[in-house]
Amino acid sequence: MISVPEALAHLFSLTSSLETETVPLGLANGRVLASAVTARRDQPPFAASAMDGYGVGAAGVVPGARYKVIGEAAAGHSYAGTAKPGEAVRIFTGAPVPDGVDRVIIQEDVTRKGDVITLSDRLNKGTHIRPAGGDFKTGQTIEGPRLLRPSDVALMAAMNIAEVPVTRRPKVAILSTGDELVMPGETPNPDQIIASNSFGLQAMLRNAGAEARLLPIAKDTKASLRMAFELIDDADLLITIGGASVGDHDLVGDVAQELGMGRRFYKIAMRPGKPLMAGSMANGAMMIGLPGNPVSAMVCGHVFVLPVIRAMLGLGEAPSPRLTAPLATALPANGPREHYMRARLQDGQLHSFGNQDSSLLTILSEANALIVCPPNAAKQPAGTPAEFIQI
Numbered sequence: 001m002i003s004v005p006e007a008l009a010h011l012f013s014l015t016s017s018l019e020t021e022t023v024p025l026g027l028a029n030g031r032v033l034a035s036a037v038t039a040r041r042d043q044p045p046f047a048a049s050a051m052d053g054y055g056v057g058a059a060g061v062v063p064g065a066r067y068k069v070i071g072e073a074a075a076g077h078s079y080a081g082t083a084k085p086g087e088a089v090r091i092f093t094g095a096p097v098p099d100g101v102d103r104v105i106i107q108e109d110v111t112r113k114g115d116v117i118t119l120s121d122r123l124n125k126g127t128h129i130r131p132a133g134g135d136f137k138t139g140q141t142i143e144g145p146r147l148l149r150p151s152d153v154a155l156m157a158a159m160n161i162a163e164v165p166v167t168r169r170p171k172v173a174i175l176s177t178g179d180e181l182v183m184p185g186e187t188p189n190p191d192q193i194i195a196s197n198s199f200g201l202q203a204m205l206r207n208a209g210a211e212a213r214l215l216p217i218a219k220d221t222k223a224s225l226r227m228a229f230e231l232i233d234d235a236d237l238l239i240t241i242g243g244a245s246v247g248d249h250d251l252v253g254d255v256a257q258e259l260g261m262g263r264r265f266y267k268i269a270m271r272p273g274k275p276l277m278a279g280s281m282a283n284g285a286m287m288i289g290l291p292g293n294p295v296s297a298m299v300c301g302h303v304f305v306l307p308v309i310r311a312m313l314g315l316g317e318a319p320s321p322r323l324t325a326p327l328a329t330a331l332p333a334n335g336p337r338e339h340y341m342r343a344r345l346q347d348g349q350l351h352s353f354g355n356q357d358s359s360l361l362t363i364l365s366e367a368n369a370l371i372v373c374p375p376n377a378a379k380q381p382a383g384t385p386a387e388f389i390q391i
């Protein structure tokens, strides 16, 4: 058995980064910016009023001063003339500041009678003018690689970037194996169950920016597995679920190797997730064989598959980020395998669940954290800081 960091290093060495494609700005959220994009204009492109009020020359501004209103500037409608001393331009938020104006008096500080305004006794300080290019200037860049969020999309739109270079989505094929499995919505025989973790992994992969499709469930025969393996087409990554252990019906490793898979490792010193395997297929696709137990497969998804997807997307080779919080209750001493324990982070403390059986999806669904208990750790009393992965 190898350690989790050793397994991750192997997985990263099997991972290749993907090509770039261009998408319209409206589809860029959640994608990874592949290379720098450049602002095509200044923002704001002109000095702009930050408030509704009256634009005047700053020099003559004193309480009680009077001005003649000579015109109006609104957002999208500039005022072409020049404000001379004693003259004011009615101005609205977002409007270009006219010549001769270098201060906006907010309308709350003004009394207006016909064309004449009088400034009040107590004037709000500040010019209320946003300088041209105050947000960004032409040529300013957003650097890749970077996972694009809604705020990045807003910034790129303001920069007039309509097409965005992003890393292609990794294509992942997910293969469930087992005579006992049927699809959700089907009517299982009394000795069958519903395939679940394939759907959980597909959701996890889609959240991470991959294109994930489910292959038909393979039976526990070599012929059925071979047929399923042939359906991987142009996938970058094949994920198998189940059939990874040592039982008579656990055939995934054998069939993959018969089809030319170069196995890099098998079995990890972790719990759950021990019978994990990985390698590369004859067509170049990477293969990760996950254990079938639903929680084992999902935990391996967080610990191994998500870092692989991030590496493919160009976001770097790093384990899933770990945070630290104090334990709400004591943890027992650990054996030789790194233990990923379902827990709930609540009020800043980690509440681990008593039953950690790797078949219990209800507990996984209630959990929002996986406490990482190191190999051979001694008993840890309540209050001990513990590392965890957010899930």
Ligand SMILES: Nc1nc2c(c(=O)[nH]1)N[C@H]1C(S)=C(S)[C@@H](COP(=O)(O)OP(=O)(O)OC[C@H]3O[C@@H](n4cnc5c(N)ncnc54)[C@H](O)[C@@H]3O)O[C@H]1N2
Pocket: 176, 177, 178, 180, 181, 193, 194, 195, 196, 197, 198, 241, 242, 243, 244, 245, 246, 247, 250, 272, 273, 274, 275, 290, 291, 292, 293, 294, 296, 358
């Ligand atoms: N003698 C030993 N037995 C087992 C060992 C061992 O070391 N020696 N390891 C155990 C561990 S740890 C795990 S994890 C499991 C993993 O076994 P497999 O990867 O071969 O998985 P299966 O036997 O196919 O399935 C296990 C379990 O999970 C259910 N399953 C499988 N696929 C799905 C799916 N897509 N959706 C929902 N549930 C699924 C399956 O019905 C079984 O109940 O082996 C232990 N045994």
Ligand code: MOO
Pocket: 270, 271, 272, 273, 274, 275, 291, 293, 296, 358
């Ligand atoms: O690792 Mo199995 O992966 O303990 O349930």
